[in-house]
Amino acid sequence: MFKPVQLFADWLVYGVFGLGRDTLAGGALNFFVFDTIKIFLLLAAIIYAVSIGRTFLPPSRVREIILTKSRFAGHLWAAALGIVTPFCTCSAIPLFLGFIQTGIPLGVTFTFLVASPMINEVALVMLFGMFGFKIAALYALSGYVIAVAAGLLIGRLNLEHLLEGFDPAKRVQNAALGADLPWSERRDYAREYTLDILKKVWPYVLIGIGVGAWIHGYVPQDLLARWAGADKWYAVPLATLVGIPLYSNAAGIIPLVSALTDKGVALGTTLAFMMAVTGLSLPEFMILRRVMKMRLLLVFFGIVGAGIMFTGFLFNFVMR
Amino acid sequence: MKKIQIFGGGCAKCGILYQHAEAAAKELGIEYEIEKVSDYEKIAEAGIMATPALAVDGKVKLEGRVPGVESLKALLK
Numbered sequence: 019m020f021k022p023v024q025l026f027a028d029w030l031v032y033g034v035f036g037l038g039r040d041t042l043a044g045g046a047l048n049f050f051v052f053d054t055i056k057i058f059l060l061l062a063a064i065i066y067a068v069s070i071g072r073t074f075l076p077p078s079r080v081r082e083i084i085l086t087k088s089r090f091a092g093h094l095w096a097a098a099l100g101i102v103t104p105f106c107t108c109s110a111i112p113l114f115l116g117f118i119q120t121g122i123p124l125g126v127t128f129t130f131l132v133a134s135p136m137i138n139e140v141a142l143v144m145l146f147g148m149f150g151f152k153i154a155a156l157y158a159l160s161g162y163v164i165a166v167a168a169g170l171l172i173g174r175l176n177l178e179h180l181l182e183g184f185d186p187a188k189r190v191q192n193a194a195l196g197a198d199l200p201w202s203e204r205r206d207y208a209r210e211y212t213l214d215i216l217k218k219v220w221p222y223v224l225i226g227i228g229v230g231a232w233i234h235g236y237v238p239q240d241l242l243a244r245w246a247g248a249d250k251w252y253a254v255p256l257a258t259l260v261g262i263p264l265y266s267n268a269a270g271i272i273p274l275v276s277a278l279t280d281k282g283v284a285l286g287t288t289l290a291f292m293m294a295v296t297g298l299s300l301p302e303f304m305i306l307r308r309v310m311k312m313r314l315l316l317v318f319f320g321i322v323g324a325g326i327m328f329t330g331f332l333f334n335f336v337m338r
Numbered sequence: 339m340k341k342i343q344i345f346g347g348g349c350a351k352c353g354i355l356y357q358h359a360e361a362a363a364k365e366l367g368i369e370y371e372i373e374k375v376s377d378y379e380k381i382a383e384a385g386i387m388a389t390p391a392l393a394v395d396g397k398v399k400l401e402g403r404v405p406g407v408e409s410l411k412a413l414l415k
Contacts, residue, residue: 076388076401076402077387077388077401077402078385078386078387078401081387104402106349106388106389108346108347108349108389109387109388109389109402111347111378111381111382112345112347112378112381112382112386112387112388112389113387113388115378115379115381115382116382116385116386116387117387119382119383184378184379184382190382190383190385191385203405203409206405206406206409207403207405210403210404211403308378309378
């Protein structure tokens with residue numbers, strides 16, 4: 019599918035720039051040109067398609083679907099719908115209140131809150147572009163399972179008394195907006211959303227792929243295996259912790275991580291790291307503090323963090 | 339008199355929606371009042387789950403996106 023892009027990269031690097039095919043610089047630059055074009059094409063196409071789909075599923079419609087399901091099915095649906103709903107920290111509170119105050123259980127709400135940022139189309143496109151389909155699918159599946167399991171567990175713990183700052187017993191109507199937009203509006207929305215995201219991520223993608231290409235070409239093979247191989251128990255927790263403050267930079271981090279994986283970092287460690295980047299975010303943590311006590315936040319973070327580490331260990335163990 | 343409400347916790351997009359809505363109302367030449375609602379409980383009460391959102395005379399017309407002035411005019415009519 020990306021053959022023309024490869025031909026272009028070959029032509030530019032080996033032809034126009036005159037670098038040798040078997041030189042380090044030639045290899046690294048070729049990798050950079052090819053990956054950059056491929057990633058931007060993929061990002062633009064997928065984000066546009068997903069945004070068009072989204073205009074059929076506004077959050078109030080998502081809520082309506084979840085409301086009609088039984089509790090367990092509610093978890094499964096909440097995680098699935100979380101994938102297609104964009105997550106914006108500034109909408110986290112209305113979203114949270116909007117779930118709780120229409121009677122959606124706390125656990126189901128958390129399932130949605132975990133899935134929505136963790137499994138997003140930018141991360142998936144980057145994973146697909148840099149690691150291939152299998153890893154992207156593994157990531158999505160693990161994220162889905164973690165979201166459902168974390169929500170089920172929080173629901174079981176009966177932590178409703180740890181909500182604060184609003185009245186959880188109050189009920190509001192589900193003012194579902196019709197999804198009956200004209201197609202021109204859908205296209206406008208998708209175009210603007212795609213441009214917004216591309217504008218936000220392009221420097222990170224370039225830097226990420228650039229540094230990744232450098233590592234790819236210049237860092238000796240297996241250099242990192244000594245510190246971050248599958249047999250190092252501390253690699254997964256460490257990767258998870260380091261990932262937390264890197265929120266919203268998934269686009270730049272994934273190319274970097276892809277290069278590191280080439281150099282001996284184990285796959286489970288890589289997955290745990292990327293899930294921590296997308297799924298555990300400090301801004302989200304701070305904004306959610308307005309509607310819940312610190313204890314509930316810590317439980318939420320603890321459970322998701324534990325789920326991420328478990329996934330990391332599991333893949334390191336299975337793939338060894 | 340149309341009552342236009344812009345819902346949002348003060349993100350950049352909420353400001354843009356406010357400007358677009360005001361421009362649309364002016365171009366239509368209608369009488370209007372416009373207000374910002376940033377209280378989270380009030381936003382939830384209106385049934386809104388994604389900001390920015392816009393309501394006309396108490397009825398939510400859009401959420402989670404910022405259309406251009408032309409499409410807003412259609413909503414305000």
